[in-house]
Amino acid sequence: MELTKHWAAQLDDYAIDLAWSADGARLAAASAAGGIGVFETPTGTRTALLPGHADGANVLGWAPSGHLLASGGQDGTVKFWDGAAGQHTATAQLGQAWIEHLAWRPAADGQRATLAAAAGRELVFLGADGSVRHRFKPAPKTLSALAWHPGGGALAAAYFGGVCIWDADDHLAQKEYAYGNGIHALVWSPDGRWLVSGNQDPSVHLWLPESDTELHMSGYEGKVRFLSFDCDSHWLATSGGRDACLWDCSGEGPEGREPTMLPHEAPVCSVRFQHQHGLLATAAQDGVVQLWSPERPKPLRATVRMPSKATKLVWSPDDRYLAIGTEKGSVYVLRCEA
Template sequence: MPRLTPLALPAYVVAVTHLGGRAAFALGDGSVHLGHAADDVRAVQVHDGGILAAVAAPDGKSLITAGDDGRVMATDAEGATQLLFEKKGKWIDQLACGPQGAVAFASGRMAWVRLADGQVVEFPHEKAVGGVAFLPKGLRLATATVDKAILHWVTAKGAPAELGWKGAHTGITVSPDGRFLVTTMQEMALHGWRIEDGKHMRMTGYPAKVKSVSWSPKGRWLATAGANAAILWPFSAKDGPMGKPPLQLGPYPKLATQVACHPTEEVVAIGYQDGMVLAVRFGDQAEVAMRHPSGEPVSALAWSPDGMTLAIGTESGAAGLVDIGAA
């Protein structure tokens, strides 16, 4: 049976990942907490202010964070930090890691990409940037903004490609195979495009805004929060989810606030508005409780690379590590 080790952290958990066998929690007070047991948590003050966004580097060796101090920082499993970028006076609230050591971030109407050699490339926008993501192959940046998503070449020459759809696009993700681009919207919906030809995909019916998405290991499904269950859209066919019903996993009286697909199995962890966390298998919809309700919304979820540990964070700082291989 899964065993939960509770952790009491001092602030809102913005994001969580795993570095070198340790969970890494990025908090709203600007600190990163590293550990794998309640009595083995190291706190590192990384930002002079709050952390607004955090993602794991693709190599799993560092946590990249962006904050309201205008800094982008890297923190490794031992707590060593490195300044990657600084723009004083800016709130950097969008962040993504990509191929070849590239890191993308955005504030207001400007997006930047920092290359592995330290060079920084700017991408000005007409309206505020709502999200950044990299395509999995090549060095190409996708950004979400008002009325469109934009695909930019980072180092190669070529005009950006625009994918239009009316409305404010507040987040962006690209399928692991690079075929589909999906945005979350200010309205309670997702919008998608097939990248090769710009074909539209409309995903609606949510009772709340979608603020968490996660691709299944091979990109066959896109799991989303924002409803009283995890909504999983099928993306294995050429036309993605068009004409196909989504899976609805883990139905529950409270809204799902976070989703995280298992790294190897067709299983999704779902965090809810009251602190409940379920793990649900796609095929037979079997459920296992990973954490029971505690009153505060789940704000972060992340599986370890081997899929044996689930890290959980909440808005109050109550956190935990679930060992699914525990006897």
């Protein structure tokens, strides 16, 4: 297994977010300074430089189909762009709080495109034209993570002290779970069975919403900020120290099982499974990025070293490319080859 450089680009500041278009033809890269570059996947040619957000960009998200790109910034706005044409199409002003979380509802037949956006304690559903479709009651504390159920029927929203699962259509709370600490990350397993949080305490907490069962794994060195499931919902990768941890979520789940430890020489700052295949990418603060095959007795498959700390790892939709953003504003697109 090899990771080979396909192309690289330079932003004007810290690479704060990366996002692939649904067809994999374009990669959007947001700079902390506010601008957003759009690059063609085959060549790395920058086809657009969007003005983004004057006070700084925070987050990006392509719609599940088409060329619509959304961005959230420190100016309290969500902006919509035609990523192919490089044109601004709409703006939603949500207030003064930073827009820190955006999540598009997974595509399904007959559903309108819906974007969930969080700013401070406010959660809204936006249409593709920037209109506010629904504004939820304010959360008890600042919203810290959003995660759509894979079927698109519900959105989980986390805040200090708990998680609420909102119905996507009638906007009523399906479940509310108390959790007595801060939550940094939230993810559903692809089969919709598990809802998992990475926490301040530091720990990982799992809910089985169908049975209201809860599991808890503690003992991490630091806060758990990154989570990722493999496509089969078997393996859960977590950060939280110098090792990435792999938990076996098959059967009754990971509680009582020893995790597989994937070592780095510096704290792990990102974990990301492929969409359709079994490779896991992990990155550490010393710039080392590694590929792993969890099912193998010797799981390490490849190692590359970036010139600075990785800020984002994002696989292309077809899993052929791994995009890496760095704290010095570099963006690398690596080809994954057997």
